[in-house]
Amino acid sequence: MTIRLLLVGCGNMGHAMLAGWMKMADAPEVVVVEPAAPLRERAEATGALAVADHSGIPEGFAPDVTILAVKPQMMEQVLPGYARFRDGCFVSIAAGTTMAALARGLGEAAIVRCMPNTPAAIGRGVFGFTANAAVTAEQRALVRRLLEPSGRVFELDDETMIDRITAVSGSGPAYLFHFIEALADAARAIGLPDDVATEAARQTVFGAAALAEAAPEDAAALRRAVTSPGGTTAAALDVLMGEDRLTRLMTEAVRAAFARAEELGKQ
Structure with a gap:
């Protein structure tokens, strides 16, 4: 039977997921609720x-899954309109909106909380999800099937893990984008032309990421392979890795994101 989906909100993330579903060999029947006319079109x-x-x-229309892809601050006012679809399950991708908060608006329902990231727009995302006790094994499998066209999917043991994966993968693309900015600024600082600095930084990160994905070795092995003793890379890594500088900075950043995710969940 054809899967029936209701997508509430079709901004960038919602649209990315929708595009993936509609390319499936057995594409679902999808109804989208979106107040903005250009996004509806x-x-x-x-x-x-x-x-x-x-x-x-x-x-x-009775959806098997209702995906809630609205902004967290809108969730409370939006939920009552969809509580009637409790025969299916609900998947929320709103950051910081707990399953308890969702249940207050939906009642006793099968609820999945999911954290995607923006590379889902090109099918290279990361999704972490967790489900409440009302979600059946069949519904879990269906949720996984719907997320996988947009990236890698990790099922997490409990809801506290959502805030943790938010800090790593949900916010992580911004960390890498800023690294590209910083590398380009450093290239300009040593005299590379602006256009060369920008594109060299972007392509270096893109190429290294693609190599890390394709290679059987882990990141540490790849780093060692490109680092000749006494060479230019070693000189740079002495700065980044001395006293675990970059590791400590990344840990501090991820902890800050995790703490903020927890705060949002309590509001």
Whole structure:
């Protein structure tokens, strides 16, 4: 039978997931609820039916999964309109919105909390998810099936792990983007032309990431392979790795993101 999905909110992340579903060999039947007309039009271009609000959902449409892809600050006012779909399960990708908060708006329902990241837009994302006790094994499998077209999926043991993967993978792309900015600034500082500095920094990171994915060795082995004793790379790594500088800085950054995720969950 065709899977029926209801996507509530079709911003960048919602649209990325939608595009992945509609390319599946056995594409689901999808209804999108999106108040912004340009985003509705973009959703309709994938073959989905898009409506402006929950009142426009076709009579008799009973979703197997309702994906809540709205901003956290909108969640409380949005949830009551979808509580009637409790025969299926709900998947929230809103950062900091706990399953307890979702249950207050949905009642006793099968709820999955999921944290994606932005590379899902090109099918290279990371998804961590956890489910409450009401979610069946079949629903877990279905959620995994729906997430996998957009990237790697990790099922986590409990909800506290969501804040942890948020700090690593949810926020992680921004860390890498800033590294590209910093590397480009460093290139300019030693005299490379602006355009060369920018593109060299971008392509160096892209190429190294692709190599790390393709190679059987781990990152430490790849680092050692490119580091000749007494060479230029070794000189740079003496700065980055001396007194565990970069490791300590990254740990401090990830801990800050984790602490903020916990704070958001308590609000």
